[in-house]
Amino acid sequence: MRAFICGFGTIGQSVAKIIKEKQEFFEERYGETLIVVGALDSRSFITDSEGLDADELIDSKKSTGRVGDKAYTKIMEALDSVEFDILIEVTSTDIHTGGVGLDNIKYALKNGKDVVTANKGPLALKYKELMRLADEHDRYLLFEGTVGGAMPIINLNKYDLAGQKIKSIRGIFNGTCNYILTKMDDGQPFEQALREAQQQGYAEADPSGDVEGYDSACKVVILANSIFGRNATLDDVDITGITSINSDAVALAKANDMVIRLIGEVSATKLEVAPRLIPRGHPLSLPGTLNTAEIITEYAGPITVSGIGAGGLETASAILSDLIDIMDVRIGE
Amino acid sequence: MIVNAELFVNDLPGQLIGSLEPVSLVNGNILGVVHNRDKIIDHRICVNITFEVDDKHLEQLKDLWERRDIVISSLGSVHETYKMDYILIGDVNAQYIEGLIKMINEATTIDQISVSYSSKSIRTASHTSLISVKARYEDNLDKIDTILRKECKKSNVTYVRGV
Numbered sequence: 001m002r003a004f005i006c007g008f009g010t011i012g013q014s015v016a017k018i019i020k021e022k023q024e025f026f027e028e029r030y031g032e033t034l035i036v037v038g039a040l041d042s043r044s045f046i047t048d049s050e051g052l053d054a055d056e057l058i059d060s061k062k063s064t065g066r067v068g069d070k071a072y073t074k075i076m077e078a079l080d081s082v083e084f085d086i087l088i089e090v091t092s093t094d095i096h097t098g099g100v101g102l103d104n105i106k107y108a109l110k111n112g113k114d115v116v117t118a119n120k121g122p123l124a125l126k127y128k129e130l131m132r133l134a135d136e137h138d139r140y141l142l143f144e145g146t147v148g149g150a151m152p153i154i155n156l157n158k159y160d161l162a163g164q165k166i167k168s169i170r171g172i173f174n175g176t177c178n179y180i181l182t183k184m185d186d187g188q189p190f191e192q193a194l195r196e197a198q199q200q201g202y203a204e205a206d207p208s209g210d211v212e213g214y215d216s217a218c219k220v221v222i223l224a225n226s227i228f229g230r231n232a233t234l235d236d237v238d239i240t241g242i243t244s245i246n247s248d249a250v251a252l253a254k255a256n257d258m259v260i261r262l263i264g265e266v267s268a269t270k271l272e273v274a275p276r277l278i279p280r281g282h283p284l285s286l287p288g289t290l291n292t293a294e295i296i297t298e299y300a301g302p303i304t305v306s307g308i309g310a311g312g313l314e315t316a317s318a319i320l321s322d323l324i325d326i327m328d329v330r331i332g333e
Numbered sequence: 334m335i336v337n338a339e340l341f342v343n344d345l346p347g348q349l350i351g352s353l354e355p356v357s358l359v360n361g362n363i364l365g366v367v368h369n370r371d372k373i374i375d376h377r378i379c380v381n382i383t384f385e386v387d388d389k390h391l392e393q394l395k396d397l398w399e400r401r402d403i404v405i406s407s408l409g410s411v412h413e414t415y416k417m418d419y420i421l422i423g424d425v426n427a428q429y430i431e432g433l434i435k436m437i438n439e440a441t442t443i444d445q446i447s448v449s450y451s452s453k454s455i456r457t458a459s460h461t462s463l464i465s466v467k468a469r470y471e472d473n474l475d476k477i478d479t480i481l482r483k484e485c486k487k488s489n490v491t492y493v494r495g496v
Contacts, residue, residue: 055350186411243348244422244423246422246461248461249337249422249451249461249493252449252461252463253420255449256418256463258418258495260493263496274494275493276493276494276496277418277493277495277496278495279495282496
């Protein structure tokens with residue numbers, strides 16, 4: 001099968017690397033391989049119907065800042081320049097408009113391509129529309145990488161907990177906030193913890209999407225729509241960020257054997273992102289950049305999963321599982 | 334209902350079993366028994382029993398114990414309580430907290446409420462406060478949550494609740 005990687009930042013590069021490393025696995029499982037026939041970044045693209053080499057693409061990106069040698073005015077022109085089966089959409093997230101990712105996903109589905117994405121924006125804004133489009137064109141739109149990075153949650157609910165009613169899901173869905181709050185547990189003030197998170201590369205130069213709770217809210221919306229069958233958008237989420245959490249509050253929690261964590265909560269009636277008091281030792285009291293989710297199920301009770309919530313290879317691992325899902329159906333095991 | 338009873342039985346063989354049998358006779362379910370041999374009053378030994386029973390059988394049970402010469406020292410219901418903590422961050426002073434507690438008390442029944450303040454800001458009028466509540470029914474916590482959410486929003490106070 002042939003894939004086109006749209007977006008060649010950390011995640012796009014990691015996906016290319018993993019696909020190259022897994023050639024033998026694909027060959028054994030399907031009797032054929034998955035090749036990357038196109039790659040695109042914000043300024044350039046490159047295609048080869050015989051397959052592109054991941055190392056060469058990454059070298060080019062690192063040395064020139066461009067993945068390819070061709071320029072484009074419209075992404076669709078690049079997408080039309082080579083035949084492919086699966087679009088891997090990993091351009092940067094725009095939670096206000098959906099950005100180019102939204103257009104790319106729509107275009108690919110309309111043109112009969114399956115889509116795997118880790119881009120939260122389009123799904124948080126237009127979930128129903130995109131899923132309807134996928135249905136109409138008998139295509140797959142899979143997005144395990146949008147929530148919790150390496151932490152399996154969407155496919156876990158879809159496959160392993162199939163048939164059970166999911167009563168609620170609550171969890172830590174933003175590693176940056178968790179890093180900051182963990183540093184505050186150790187006595188650092190918010191501003192200093194935030195600066196450290198930026199220096200470590202966990203927080204962006206403009207951290208508002210993380211610390212004001214919007215990133216977590218996107219994930220809450222995606223879970224609400226994909227697992228609870230709701231038709232939610234960001235506007236439906238009650239959002240409180242962590243910017244008003246001060247050292248006093250963290251110390252008061254600590255004195256009472258608790259910590260403060262930014263928790264996203266989804267149920268049939270609730271959509272919320274807010275700082276919450278968590279007893280030490282509780283599954284939701286995890287430190288550092290980890291993500292975790294506590295799924296309350298009909299028969300199995302609470303199930304807790306955790307994993308690294310961001311990072312190239314970690315998110316690419318979620319994309320790999322979606323690619324395998326599609327290849328299982330399209331080629332058969 | 335869940336009931337805890339402190340009984341005193343004669344210090345004779347078979348008396349412990351004799352104190353438990355009546356609970357079974359009224360279809361009660363014994364959850365725990367402590368035979369306290371150190372607590373002896375007037376040649377009687379203390380037995381503490383926690384059991385589940387239909388409250389309409391409670392009088393019948395008391396009769397059965399009394400007929401067996403068992404002294405009932407105390408008998409009370411045991412309630413499950415639901416605990417929730419809230420931290421309030423912002424322009425919060427003791428008067429504000431008192432007002433909130435008054436509202437909570439008027440709207441619902443709570444078993445226990447306690448307030449503590451951060452030591453760092455104790456010198457100033459505004460404190461970060463921790464309110465700990467124990468309520469008898471889970472839906473009481475929902476009512477408290479609604480009150481705090483509304484009032485804190487109105488006063489531009491950040492409130493952080495437990496899970």
